[in-house]
Amino acid sequence: MAVVVGGEDRPLARGEDGWWRPDAPLRPGTDYAFRVDGEGPFPDPRSPWQPQGVHRPSRAVDHGAFDWSDAAWRGFHLPSAVLYELHVGTFSPEGTFEGAARRLDHLVDLGVDAVELLPVNAFPGRHGWGYDGVALWAVHEPYGGPEGLKRFVDACHARGLGVVLDVVYNHLGPSGNYLGRFGPYFTETYHTPWGSAVNFDGAGSHEVRAFVVENALAWLRDYHLDGLRLDAVHAILDTSAVHVLEEMAERVEALAGALGRPLWLMPESDLNDPRLVRGRDAGGYGLDAQWSDDLHHAVHAALTGERTGYYADFGALGDVATALRDAYVYARRFSSYRGHVHGRPAGDLPGHRFLGYLQNHDQVGNRARGERIGHLVSPGRQKVGAALVLTSPFVPMLFQGEEWAASAPFQYFTDHEEEELAEAVRGGRRREFAAFGWSPEEIPDPQDPATFERSKLDWEERGEPAHRDMLAWYRSLLALRRRIPELGDGRRDRVESAVDERAGTLVVRRGPVTVACNLGDAPVDVAASGELTLASDEGVRRDGDALRLPPDTVGVLVGP
Known part of the structure; x- marks a missing residue:
């Protein structure tokens, strides 16, 4: 094995531990690659920088050379936070970290506490969602490379915003994936929908696990990130006595202690298995907060009437009430979509162990045309959905542009x-x-550049009446969430609901807050106490002890 520098092969020496090492470290800025068994050269599997793309040589980086200004940053508190998911390439016209940083003040004014970036590790081509990444340690060069990400994180921290990064450990993309040349990183024992599974429990897996866990630590340490979203962990297949996710949680907890600030791990899973976010002392993996698809599916089906695909399992307003109280609609319950009993009860887990959302990149982008909820339902219905999510006992997350009902779709490119x-x-x-x-x-066509371009947000439209009105609604809901402590307390046991499926009404009470919704075809009067604080339409009004709700409206009341 040799390292290739300046066109010259420099032999590596194999140590007793099996690792090959050079006789001297490379200087920062040096381009290099590896020759393996006479083949190559190949990029470094731990490359910190791929300035010429995923097929070309790697470049050495000194992470200690960056001049950070966030020494006073002490992290953000996930249980009381509001997250904002964004894709760097489409969030701004520039499609870069720098372009995204210019729009951070909008997020601060909105009431967001942390941004969640779709994957930014190096992937083939200039644009993509990032889930076909192949260089797990390198930052995508068209976004701004390693320096660009550090400047973005520094700018976020200067504004009091945390930064969470989406990482993918269940597979690697097919193009530029040279990892298997360097060791038993993949296994044929399991298969994922996206290709070969990562070897977390077979021969040689101890080094594969170390590779992944150390990668997670590197993002948090070298880039000052505040957390990681773990993509599709149901496809991280590991029968070891200590699951790799549990090992990761232990190591991240230790790093948080060393850094003196909290670090968060947020898995995505479709298993409805609370063990992911249950404490290790109670037999769980010790992760922090799980994406809650059941809430999304229940609300989406109620708003749109869609019953295809996995929405076939949802549709009743009672499902929304169940999701708000129990986190999972499907917990040891038969799923017609899957054809078997699905899920496990969340038990006594608090609401802040789950993320709630009306939209996210998957639920928008994995539609044929990438339609947002605002393309599918009336503004009134989107306001109903936003009110249910943003007053829920879960950690709320918005998807870029949702707050002003952005006209741009988010398509797969x-x-x-x-x-x-x-x-x-x-x-x-x-x-x-x-x-x-x-x-x-x-x-x-995912390959058509127009598919990417039409997915970019149009920031100018925020000033148009319909978009301005939706933005004001979201701002009001987030301000209410900050003002009333009970909305952030995660108490699922305090969720009380009254459902009338025939009339299309749902009334949800959490402590002093009541959310009354009408998704029916006719005006209704519902019993609801408290002062009418927010109304999605001027037709929502008090009528004695009742609240008058026109169709597709919601009122938020505060008080006894």
């Missing part, structure tokens, strides 16, 4: 150089959408 791979992606999207009844003609 790629920039693969290999035509065979590009066609495979197109075919995969068609097969995936067949379950929802969407025809191939409805699906934009």
Whole structure:
């Protein structure tokens, strides 16, 4: 094995531990690659920088050279936070960290506490969602590379905003994936929908686990990040006595203690398994907060009436009430979509162990045309959905542009150089959408640059009346959440609901806050106590002891 520097092969020496090492470290800024068994050169699996793309040489970086200004930053408190998910490439016209940083003041004014970035590690091409990343330690160069991410995090911390990064440990993308050349990083024992599974429990897996866990620590330490969102952990297949996620949680907790600030791990899983976020002393993995798809699906189905795909399991307003109280709608309950009993009760876990959202990149982007909720329902119905999520006992998360009902869709886009791979992606999207009844003609070409461009937010439209009105609604809801402590206390046991499926009404009470919704076709009067504090429409008004609700409206009341 050799390291290639300046076109010259420099032999590496193999130590007793099996690792190959050079006789001297590389200077920062040096381009290098590895030759393995006479083949290559290949980029470094731990490359901190791929300035010429994922197929080209790596570049050495001195992470200690950056001039940070966030020494006073002490992190953010997840249980009381509001998160904001954004994709660097489409959040701003520039599609860079610098462009995103210019719009941070908007998030502060909105009432956001932390941003959650879609993956920014290096992936093939210029634009993509980031879930086909192959260089887990490097920052995507078109976004701004390592320096760009550090400047962005520094700017966020200067404004009191935390930063969470989405990371993918269940698979690597196909193009530029040279990791298997360096050791038994993959296994044929399991398979994922996206390719070979990572070897977390087979021969040689101790080094694979170390590779992944140390990568998580590196993002948090070297880039001053405040947390990680762990993509699709149901596809992290590990039968070890100590699951790799539990090991990661232990190591991250130790790093948080050393840094003197909290660090958060937020898994995404479709298993409805509370063990992910239950404490290790109680037999769980010790992660912090799980994405809650059941709440999204229940609210989405109630608002849109959609019943295809996984929405076939939802649709009743009672499902919304169940999700708000129990976190999972499906907990040891038969799922017609899956064809089997699904899930496990959340038990006594507090609400802040779950993230709640009306939209996210998956639920928007994995539609055929990438429609947002505002493309599918009236503004009134979006306001109802926002009120239910933002007054829920869960940690709320917004998706970029949701707060002003952005007109831009968020479609699936790629920039693969290999035509065979590009066609495979197109075919995969068609097969995936067949379950929802969407025809191939409805699906934009992921490889068409226009698909990427139309997904960029239009910031100028915020001043238009309809968008300005929606933005004011979201700001009011977030201000209310900050003002009333009970909205952030995570007490699921204090959620009380009254549902009238025939009339289409749902009244939810949490402590002093009552949220009364009408998704029916006719005006209704509902019993609701307290002072009418927020109304989605001027037709929402008090009428004696009742609240008058026109169709597709919501009122928020505060008081006994």
